[in-house]
Amino acid sequence: MNSVxxxxxxxxxxxxxxxxxxxxxxxxxxxxxxxxxxxxNRVLVAVEKLxxxxxxxxxxxxxxxxxAIGLVYQDPQEFSYIKQVLGGALAACEQAGYSLLLRxxxxxxxxxxxxxxxxxxxxxxxxxxxxxxxADSRDVQMLLEDLNVPIAQISPRDLNPNFIQVFADDxxxxxxxxxxxxxxxxxxxxxxxxxxxHGATGLRLAGFERACREHGITIxxxxxxxxxxxxxxxxxxxRHLFDQAEPPSAIIASNDDMAAGVLFEARERNIRVPEDxxxxxxxxxxxxxxxxxxxxxxxxxxxQMVRSAxxxxxxxxxxxxxxxxxxxxxxxxxxxxxxxxR
Amino acid sequence: MNSVxxxxxxxxxxxxxxxxxxxxxxxxxxxxxxxxxxxxNRVLVAVEKLxxxxxxxxxxxxxxxxxAIGLVYQDPQEFSYIKQVLGGALAACEQAGYSLLLRxxxxxxxxxxxxxxxxxxxxxxxxxxxxxxxADSRDVQMLLEDLNVPIAQISPRDLNPNFIQVFADDxxxxxxxxxxxxxxxxxxxxxxxxxxxHGATGLRLAGFERACREHGITIxxxxxxxxxxxxxxxxxxxRHLFDQAEPPSAIIASNDDMAAGVLFEARERNIRVPEDxxxxxxxxxxxxxxxxxxxxxxxxxxxQMVRSAxxxxxxxxxxxxxxxxxxxxxxxxxxxxxxxxR
DNA sequence: CTGAAAGCGCTTACAG
DNA sequence: CTGAAAGCGCTTACAG
Numbered sequence: 001m002n003s004v005x006x007x008x009x010x011x012x013x014x015x016x017x018x019x020x021x022x023x024x025x026x027x028x029x030x031x032x033x034x035x036x037x038x039x040x041n042r043v044l045v046a047v048e049k050l051x052x053x054x055x056x057x058x059x060x061x062x063x064x065x066x067x068a069i070g071l072v073y074q075d076p077q078e079f080s081y082i083k084q085v086l087g088g089a090l091a092a093c094e095q096a097g098y099s100l101l102l103r104x105x106x107x108x109x110x111x112x113x114x115x116x117x118x119x120x121x122x123x124x125x126x127x128x129x130x131x132x133x134x135a136d137s138r139d140v141q142m143l144l145e146d147l148n149v150p151i152a153q154i155s156p157r158d159l160n161p162n163f164i165q166v167f168a169d170d171x172x173x174x175x176x177x178x179x180x181x182x183x184x185x186x187x188x189x190x191x192x193x194x195x196x197x198h199g200a201t202g203l204r205l206a207g208f209e210r211a212c213r214e215h216g217i218t219i220x221x222x223x224x225x226x227x228x229x230x231x232x233x234x235x236x237x238x239r240h241l242f243d244q245a246e247p248p249s250a251i252i253a254s255n256d257d258m259a260a261g262v263l264f265e266a267r268e269r270n271i272r273v274p275e276d277x278x279x280x281x282x283x284x285x286x287x288x289x290x291x292x293x294x295x296x297x298x299x300x301x302x303x304q305m306v307r308s309a310x311x312x313x314x315x316x317x318x319x320x321x322x323x324x325x326x327x328x329x330x331x332x333x334x335x336x337x338x339x340x341x342r
Numbered sequence: 343m344n345s346v347x348x349x350x351x352x353x354x355x356x357x358x359x360x361x362x363x364x365x366x367x368x369x370x371x372x373x374x375x376x377x378x379x380x381x382x383n384r385v386l387v388a389v390e391k392l393x394x395x396x397x398x399x400x401x402x403x404x405x406x407x408x409x410a411i412g413l414v415y416q417d418p419q420e421f422s423y424i425k426q427v428l429g430g431a432l433a434a435c436e437q438a439g440y441s442l443l444l445r446x447x448x449x450x451x452x453x454x455x456x457x458x459x460x461x462x463x464x465x466x467x468x469x470x471x472x473x474x475x476x477a478d479s480r481d482v483q484m485l486l487e488d489l490n491v492p493i494a495q496i497s498p499r500d501l502n503p504n505f506i507q508v509f510a511d512d513x514x515x516x517x518x519x520x521x522x523x524x525x526x527x528x529x530x531x532x533x534x535x536x537x538x539x540h541g542a543t544g545l546r547l548a549g550f551e552r553a554c555r556e557h558g559i560t561i562x563x564x565x566x567x568x569x570x571x572x573x574x575x576x577x578x579x580x581r582h583l584f585d586q587a588e589p590p591s592a593i594i595a596s597n598d599d600m601a602a603g604v605l606f607e608a609r610e611r612n613i614r615v616p617e618d619x620x621x622x623x624x625x626x627x628x629x630x631x632x633x634x635x636x637x638x639x640x641x642x643x644x645x646q647m648v649r650s651a652x653x654x655x656x657x658x659x660x661x662x663x664x665x666x667x668x669x670x671x672x673x674x675x676x677x678x679x680x681x682x683x684r
Numbered sequence: 685c686t687g688a689a690a691g692c693g694c695t696t697a698c699a700g
Numbered sequence: 701c702t703g704a705a706a707g708c709g710c711t712t713a714c715a716g
Contacts, residue, residue, distance in 0.1 A: 012693080020703085021702065022694080023695085023703055024701090024702060035701070035702085036702090039701080054694070055692085057399045057402035057693080057694085058695090059693075059695075061399040061400045061403050061707095061708050062693070063696080068442070068467055082425070086444070087446065090446065099441070099443055100410070101441050104428075104429065126410065257632070260632045264632070264634060286629075287629060290602045352708095353710065354709080363688075364709090365688080368711065369685095376685050381686085399710085400692090400710035403692050403694080403709080404692055404709070404710040685716105690714100692711085692712095695707090696708095697705095698703105698704095700702085700704105
């Protein structure tokens with residue numbers, strides 16, 4: 001990776017290298033007619049060589065255009081993690097007069113770093129918001145430091161006072177909801193972990209363990225199962241737990257999607273929830289209220305978390321130095337019908 | 343509404359009106375120090391009077407900034423209507439070198455028109471994407487025509503050859519899924535409508551009715567119930583249907599969220615699905631696979647629909663005249679366990 | 685506390 | 701087919 005902060009090439013640089021006027025470069029860039037084939041080629045080579053891409057602001061100002069499309073939509077109740085993130089980021093940007101550009105990463109993405117570099121360069125981004133799991137990529141962090149673009153991390157694994165970071169208080173939330181279950185009289189409680197690389201995974205387990213210790217429950221290693229935060233892995237984990245000689249009377253899943261998998265598997269085996277087994281989720285997604293029975297779960301203030309992070313990000317790029325360091329938000333336990341005493 | 347296309351005011355207009363230099367206006371706008379209180383006030387009044395807001399491109403070019411924040415996120419499987427819309431619009435914009443700005447409307451929004459006008463003006467938008475239900479607002483349409491901003495409508499109610507429009511073939515899809523149910527031997531089939539103002543509502547009902555006619559089923563008006571496309575209204579509609587003297591043996595809901603409500607209500611009454619009643623949804627949301635039993639439903643190619651619409655929108659603003667007119671996309675029936683023969 | 689000048693990086697309109 | 705000039709609407713750097 002090239003660490004030298006080179007100034008971004010302009011149309012003049014291309015013109016000079018290709019030995020033509022800037023107007024000709026403009027013609028080639030905009031696919032206008034009336035350029036000789038070999039002139040066009042010379043320009044294209046120069047563009048490639050310099051890694052040139054037009055400055056959107058200059059183009060917009062000069063041409064009296066914005067190259068921007070708006071999407072106006074009504075926001076339904078539907079919760080989804082990324083929509084909450086979007087909402088918070090949008091709110092902060094709007095207030096500060098910033099626009100928010102999105103770049104969803106879908107594929108397994110072996111070109112992740114290139115994608116992000118292009119994104120930053122082309123739109124001259126002044127800051128980047130990184131939710132998990134991208135927030136945890138060392139490579140991405142290094143790239144952005146290299147590009148000198150400040151970042152706001154949403155729920156990253158590692159605490160770093162030098163970054164703008166926001167966290168949910170996962171340990172405390174998990175402790176609360178576990179305590180709730182234990183106080184209902186459950187003594188054999190299963191726990192389904194999330195993906196190990198997520199910061200929340202360790203914290204949610206830690207909160208579970210602390211609550212167990214405080215209630216004098218010895219933790220049976222057999223009752224702690226791994227999952228991947230998705231529906232299918234929740235089903236698999238439930239299968240593992242239900243198959244034990246002495247199955248748990250309550251299961252705490254590290255998110256709602258896995259808890260839905262537990263419910264699904266229980267249903268397949270005619271195990272009743274909550275009569276035979278209590279089930280707990282995490283996140284309070286819309287799913288939590290639509291499955292049967294409605295899930296007892298934990299709600300994170302994602303919108304506010306992101307909004308706060310982006311507010312600070314904008315202050316930082318605006319030159320206002322902030323030193324709040326990482327901020328932690330507390331969560332709410334939402335009790336529904338998937339849990340009961342025994 | 344002011345129909346006169348007035349040129350957008352610049353910093354010079356404000357300076358002239360306030361009788362100061364543009365530099366002073368700049369100071370006030372950017373909240374810089376060193377402006378006398380009454381000078382500041384004069385500028386503020388002029389800004390207000392002219393409805394001035396800084397040109398983002400000029401500001402960016404001059405100050406070597408972009409006023410843009412990026413949000414990079416990994417896209418989970420989770421389906422949601424608006425996320426699919428986003429994905430399609432983003433894909434089209436990215437390819438064409440456009441940026442996509444979002445403006446979610448949350449509140450009941452009595453200031454809807456002002457909100458959209460500001461959005462268009464401030465970012466100098468060249469086009470607007472309007473999904474339902476906003477696509478159906480005559481007021482919004484008129485406003486945007488007035489502002490001379492072309493629009494792409496996603497699944498609007500009214501066909502209009504002068505607009506860029508994309509539709510799912512709701513009538514045909516509803517006909518297919520109804521036929522499937524009828525061919526399984528059901529003769530008393532309930533139908534839960536969506537919101538009347540949505541174009542899809544009438545079409546889905548029409549497809550249902552056509553299939554019934556083709557199969558020689560007389561439609562009992564009692565079996566057609568209204569809903570609002572949400573979970574709760576699905577429950578209410580199910581309650582109404584289950585309470586009838588001769589309840590239906592199959593229920594077709596106009597979307598998955600209402601179908602989930604039907605399942606929930608059935609569960610509360612110990613009515614078994616699909617043994618006692620078959621249930622069908624529409625949209626194939628992530629919910630469809632996570633509730634019990636997994637829903638038989640219809641999948642619309644929303645991503646492709648929006649992508650196509652935005653492609654055409656961008657061509658239009660780019661001056662390429664297109665005359666494809668409204669485009670209709672076909673849907674797929676997805677058969678899962680919520681339906682069975684009788 | 686206020687302002688005149690230069691310039692950001694392009695496109696438009698015009699000339700050859 | 702190609703280019704020199706003007707200008708888009710702001711901010712920066714400097715002067716008073």
